Amino acid sequence: MTTSSTPTSASRAPRRNTRLAATVIVLAAMAIPLFAKDFLVFQLTLLLVYAIAIIGLNVLVGLNGQLSLGHGAFYALGAYAVAILVDRYALPYGAAIAAATAITFVVGFAFGLPALRLDGIYLALATFTLAIALPQILKLSVLGDWTGGVQGISLMKPEAPMALPLSADQWLYYLVLFVTCLVYWLASNLVGSRTGRAFLAIKDNAVAARSMGVNVPLYKTFAFSVSAAFTGTAGALSAIVVQYVSPDSFSFFLSVSLLVGLVVGGVGSLPGAFLGAAFILFVPNLAEGVSKGLSGAVYGALLIALIVLRPDSTSGFKGLMDRFRKRIGSART
Secondary structure (H helix, E strand, O other): OHHHHHHHHHHHHHHHHHHHHHHHHHHHHHHHHHOOOHHHHHHHHHHHHHHHHHHHHHHHHHHOOOOOOOHHHHHHHHHHHHHHHHHOOOOOHHHHHHHHHHHHHHHHHHHHHHHOOOOOHHHHHHHHHHHHHHHHHHOOHHHHHHHOHHHOEEOOOOOOHHHOOOOHHHHHHHHHHHHHHHHHHHHHHHHHOHHHHHHHHHHHOHHHHHHOOOOHHHHHHHHHHHHHHHHHHHHHHHHHHHOEEOHHHHOHHHHHHHHHHHHHHOOOOOOHHHHHHHHHHHHHHHHHHHOOOOHHHHHHHHHHHHHHHOOOOOOOHHHHHHHHHHHHHHHHO
16 A cells, blocks of 8 residues: 555655745746836736747647747737727727637637648748738728728726726736736646647647547647637737737737747747747847847847757757756755
8 A cells, every 4th residue: 555655645746846836936926016116017027928929839839730930910910909999999908808819719710720731831831921911911001990000009008906006017917927827727737638638649640640530630720729819818918018009010020039939948848938938028138238230140149059058959948947857866866
């Protein structure tokens, strides 16, 4: 009896440690706005927004093995959905965010259906086209009554409800933190679910997955839908945080930045999304501080240095954590 119970307790220990660490991190994150300045709170709010978008991209690339170069389009779609619903139809912010998530889910499903015929680099090119075309479509005069054309749409920051003693920046931070925790929880449960296992099976070998009874077209389309919905949620939150949307804010560089954040944090690593978000948020500012005229070159050099110096260029955050655990284990022995 003693021998059989030992592995069970040992297997439960990492889960307890992970939950304890997650609880401590969330509590620490909740305490930050109480002593931080508004600008820092604003930056950390944007970091969480980018983390949500990278988690969404990770569902598609890390779990299902589909490459996308156009997730900035879903980010833009979520942002514009919230802006139009709030500015034109006076919808409450909460309802507008939920509607934006639903809209991007449907659009992701609709785009994923014809994309089933494509794979690998061809799917990447199709999503690339989407990222290039959407900003130009948003500028069309026929859509100007809704999108505001090249001028975009300005929004007001929502005030804290129920007379809570919080500034607008603090309230937005807590709202985005709550959505981030919700998205992370949904993604974590998706990874461990039957659907997540089907995603991974398709990523490893679609033919073998089909032979085992996995409905490959359905799961690939569903992965695209969920990924688009998460990224659209991030875009919706960004519109409220930044208080402005315009077509030029969602260029192809946004899609590239999300992909860079995914690679830096680690493809398939959900915690790594926060590391990737920090990279794409702070490193460009650091590069501009080094040289304004050569900020792009400095940014590229830092990215190349990170890839070269990292122990495993494909594991990102996971690779760093694995090496850290190995060092801790060797030190104990």
